Amino acid sequence: MTSHTETEILSQPDVWRRTIDALDPMGFVDRFGDQSTDVLVTGCGSTHYLAMSAAALLRDAGVRAWALPASELIAQASPTIPSPERTTLLAISRSGTTTETLMAVEHFRRLGGRTVGVITCYPDTPLAAAADVVWAAPAAAEESVAQTRSFSSMLVIASAIAGALRGADLSALHRLPEAAAQILAGSRDQMSALAGDGALDSFFFLGSGPLYGIASEGMLKLKEMSLTGSESYHTLEFRHGPMSMCDGTRAVIALVSPERADLEEAVLSDIAPFGSQIVTVGPEAMHPIPADIPSWATPALYLLPLQLLALERALDRNLDPDNPRHLTAVIHLDVSSEAS
Numbered sequence: 243m244t245s246h247t248e249t250e251i252l253s254q255p256d257v258w259r260r261t262i263d264a265l266d267p268m269g270f271v272d273r274f275g276d277q278s279t280d281v282l283v284t285g286c287g288s289t290h291y292l293a294m295s296a297a298a299l300l301r302d303a304g305v306r307a308w309a310l311p312a313s314e315l316i317a318q319a320s321p322t323i324p325s326p327e328r329t330t331l332l333a334i335s336r337s338g339t340t341t342e343t344l345m346a347v348e349h350f351r352r353l354g355g356r357t358v359g360v361i362t363c364y365p366d367t368p369l370a371a372a373a374d375v376v377w378a379a380p381a382a383a384e385e386s387v388a389q390t391r392s393f394s395s396m397l398v399i400a401s402a403i404a405g406a407l408r409g410a411d412l413s414a415l416h417r418l419p420e421a422a423a424q425i426l427a428g429s430r431d432q433m434s435a436l437a438g439d440g441a442l443d444s445f446f447f448l449g450s451g452p453l454y455g456i457a458s459e460g461m462l463k464l465k466e467m468s469l470t471g472s473e474s475y476h477t478l479e480f481r482h483g484p485m486s487m488c489d490g491t492r493a494v495i496a497l498v499s500p501e502r503a504d505l506e507e508a509v510l511s512d513i514a515p516f517g518s519q520i521v522t523v524g525p526e527a528m529h530p531i532p533a534d535i536p537s538w539a540t541p542a543l544y545l546l547p548l549q550l551l552a553l554e555r556a557l558d559r560n561l562d563p564d565n566p567r568h569l570t571a572v573i574h575l576d577v578s579s580e581a582s
Contacts, residue, residue: 257382282329285311289335296455312333316345336389336396379395425546441490449476450505456548481509
């Protein structure tokens with residue numbers, strides 16, 4: 243029987259199409275267009291990695307933006323946000339009910355924060371109710387525990403916000419569903435073969451800029467679904483120690499960006515003699531990303547082969563990708579002893 247996870251991964255082209263068709267581009271500019279505003283992006287687990295990609299996309303659009311896990315925001319006092327009165331909080335949560343993210347919004351409000359925006363899959367939740375503006379992808383709601391289409395659809399929304407802020411032609415977003423379908427169809431056989439390679443016991447995921455958050459999410463998906471050791475690094479940082487681990491038992495999944503391709507490919511050339519399998523995703527790569535779609539719109543496309551790898555590795559190990567060990571879809575904490 244087909245798992246929920248497989249169905250959700252393969253449904254992404256249609257879900258993205260529905261999400262993009264429902265977007266209101268002018269709302270992005272109205273809420274985030276003031277260049278004097280700093281943007282703090284937050285989330286937990288997968289959505290923390292999404293926050294890292296979103297913050298990098300916003301920085302590329304000329305916005306002062308950074309990312310923190312919600313748990314770090316609620317654990318710190320005001321120095322975490324140097325100027326709350328000119329800061330917007332962008333909170334990302336699939337469920338809209340994650341305890342730490344709700345606490346982060348409350349903490350931000352207590353500090354005198356300016357505006358709260360939310361990206362979620364569920365528009366009628368406590369997190370959405372606490373926001374000043376909500377961007378939702380209800381078509382991306384999931385049955386499975388590990389995030390797949392929810393993550394990518396919320397990332398498409400974040401990419402749209404970044405595109406609107408840089409004054410880009412947002413019609414580029416409408417090319418994503420077809421590209422996603424092609425990547426899913428073209429990547430599965432190789433990802434299945436890689437997942438079933440019994441010589442491999444761990445994987446490295448490399449990415450730069452907005453793609454570092456995607457590499458980190460790929461790492462997390464592989465751990466969650468298949469209980470496989472995996473690590474993520476900024477691509478050029480891999481030279482500074484981690485490449486000492488490269489050998490025939492480890493694969494390297496490299497997300498190559500058009501802006502940094504020369505530097506990133508030089509890293510791959512450095513590690514090639516050490517015996518690790520190297521798989522590339524990007525323009526003119528083993529798993530190609532269309533060159534005619536602007537880079538601010540493409541991060542979600544890079545994620546698709548990584549999701550397939552995690553799914554296929556879980557199936558190869560006779561694990562249930564819908565129900566990762568020890569995990570639940572939503573994290574609720576006992577906040578009876580919450581500090582003010």
